[in-house]
Amino acid sequence: MYRSLLGHQNIDFSGVLGLNLRYRLFSDSCSALQALCNFNSTHPLVLAILEWLVLLGRRGRKVTFCWVPAHVGVDGNERADALAKAVVSNSRPPARHHPVPAVDLRPYIDATVRSCWQDRWDAVGANKLRDIRQRLGLWSYSGLSRRWETALVRLRIGHTLLTHGFLMERAHPPYCDDCLVPLTVRHLIVKCPSLGDLRRRHLSEYRKGDGSYSLSQVLGEEACSVGGNTLSYVEEAGLLQKL
Template sequence: MSWKRFVSSVNAQTPLTQVWNRVRKISGVRGTLYVDDLSISFSAGRMPLIVRKLQLAINRISRWASTRGFRFSASKTVAVHFCRLRGVHPDPDLYIYDRRISCVEETLFLGLICDSRLTWVPHLRHVKAACMRTLSLLRVLAHTSWGADRQTLLLLHRTLILLKLEYGSEVYSSATEARLHVLDSVHHAGVRLATGAFRSSPIPSLLVDAGILPLALRRQSSLLRGYSVGFCWVPAHVGVLGNERADRLAKEASTRAAPSLPVPFRDLYSSIRVAVLASWQGQWEALVVTTKMGEVTSMTYHSWTYVHEQGRRSETALARLRMGHSRLTHGYLMSRGPQPFCDDCLVPLTVRHFLVECPSLVELRERFLFHCRSVHGTYEMSLILGERALSPGHEVLLFVEEAGLLRVGKLRPAGQIRPAESELMARHLA
């Protein structure tokens, strides 16, 4: 059972902390006060006991307000009966200023929509709708040919979408996993727009390429860490009386055995981050064999090379090559057409095939990817699309453009003659 208040006006000489002190005197009644938002609650197995305790708290608070010259707004005061019992059960009958407090199924408190059964479905739907409106702005800026660069779009995703998705996650994380998955689609859509990934790209590969944790792990990190801010001022020894004595005692303490002292929780933040990243790494290692991007990297955190001076189209093409999903190789899934085959080898056309396997592109590999061979002399996807991609001898974008698979523009060195365009030039990776 919870009763929520919005204070209409506050006298500067009568702080609301006095209200909280009066609530705490009632046994079993708990409350939350944040600026002018006040809620009180009481939990019991019998409704008469709940009503008696909460009505006593309401009377004390309203009397305190009346003696100080202001009133609570009765129209804004609501009650929510938090209960998961099935069948008919009574709602609380509470009054403020001789006016019955309406009992509602859900209410907004500190930005969270609390429903009576604590499923958090209304709140999750509200957050998703708000983030979808923000995604419309991201779509305008994230065109795969002329949009903003990758770094800017990822920053916008973190600030405009992720902050909304994570607000209050410590509270609504009690919802079931199936209901929490409603927010995952928004997170994945934002990352996909920022990176320019193709629509069929696997979600694990998408998040690894962007270097952004899955929402489930981000919620887990927030639950373990919590958030608190403290300020501490420590004066220097200079000019402080007893400086020499303090130095002497400090030197004596350094020679003694370290005492057993409690570790501040904030000191565990780095360990929590390491544990969360290790969990993400374990999830990725379990998928490395089954994903195309597993051939490129086995690590979740890396320093991908994305050169912004070559434009948005270059970044998009490189991201799609790394994930192994592009319009050329997987566009048939969207159009429901036949799967494309290599005209020379008569095998399904994949990113790995035209980068590593196709014999008709041997000369181009020798020309642009001559540093991408292993000690055994074979070309490796991790060397072609890894952290050194686009460096001399790893010029994968020039390779696919010369092969007639991609028009990037401004990638060809000055004075270089363009070869004859192949039949595949009409199809693009991006």
């Protein structure tokens, strides 16, 4: 996490072996400066800078670190940034390359894996869960009962005992008694006209302009948590025990 700042500080140390005996180094990163106080650190850049400090001390040089709070709104900020960039981009020989610790690579690897995972999820065709959750991420806990949490997972993946129990019984797929169409989670939650009154009473805030309902909202985190109305709809429809 300190690689950018400590790397620049390491570059600066290569020019401290001049005629002056005292040097002062300013930084707005308190965490990076605190890292230099840890003599038991295993971070390669911290160790490299500490080695420089020992070498400079033996040659009679004294380096003082000074923490400058984040300079938002402080006069001279742009000028200081320009000077810092000029120092980094000057014509001096490049600093030694140090191995990157695994902990510094983890955020990059994590972001790359998540990006690839999201790309694969975006490329998925017809999928019940993807219709509800387009962006990958952790689901939050609803704060309600364990029974509801279990039922909610089944509703979101589109596989419940009521709609898919026939697979274990080797029976025929169930149909809605009123509509004579295949019984699915989408039909039960947002389509079946027989449940229209219940739907309008409990889920009216998720009703779209054309009178239809958004399944992704009805089974989303807000509607299914404490204060949401999806559980009350499912309970009054007599579905909770059948999922």
